[in-house]
Each structure stands twice: as C-alpha cells, then as structure tokens.
Amino acid sequence: MDLKDLLTIVMLISGLFLAVIMYVLLKRKKLKAKALPRVLAIGARVYTFVCSMIFSIMLRPISEFANYTINNIFSSLVFAVAGYIGGRRISRNMPE
Numbered sequence: 001m002d003l004k005d006l007l008t009i010v011m012l013i014s015g016l017f018l019a020v021i022m023y024v025l026l027k028r029k030k031l032k033a034k035a036l037p038r039v040l041a042i043g044a045r046v047y048t049f050v051c052s053m054i055f056s057i058m059l060r061p062i063s064e065f066a067n068y069t070i071n072n073i074f075s076s077l078v079f080a081v082a083g084y085i086g087g088r089r090i091s092r093n094m095p096e
Contacts, residue, residue, distance in 0.1 A: 011051045033094040037087030044083030049076035
C-alpha cells in the first residue's frame, strides 16, 4: 500500500467520523438549523485545508510549499462555499 492510499483512507475515515458527529448533534437538537450553514462552511474549509496540506506536505517537495499552500487555500474556499450552500438547503428543509 502506497503512502497516498493510506493518507486517503485516513482522511476518508476522519471525514465520515466528523459527519456522524454532526448528524448526532442535529438529531439531539444540540445544533440548531439556523447555525448549520456556517458550521458546514467552516468545517468544510478547515477539513479540506488541513487534509490537503497534510497530503501535499507528505507527497510533494518542500520547495513548492508556497505554491501548494496558496492552491490549498483557494480550493478550501471553494469547498466552504459549497458547504454553505448545502447547509442552507438542508436547514430550509429541517423542521424547527
């Protein structure tokens, strides 16, 4: 098994674990529907940035650090916008 495969599996498991935690918080009414878009946007951005930085640091040369850091910042921003839009759609359909 390559390092790339191992990192992908670990990132997938941690992402599914975070999704289950959010689902449990929603079902127990600890997370309000009004806060869901912000939580998803911030969570998606942080998760994407951290995972992509770990992936880049482990697999790419350190000489390209500035290049992939800037690239990861902008790609995580895209995931944050998608998380916010998805959170708004989900929160609209949730009963209060």
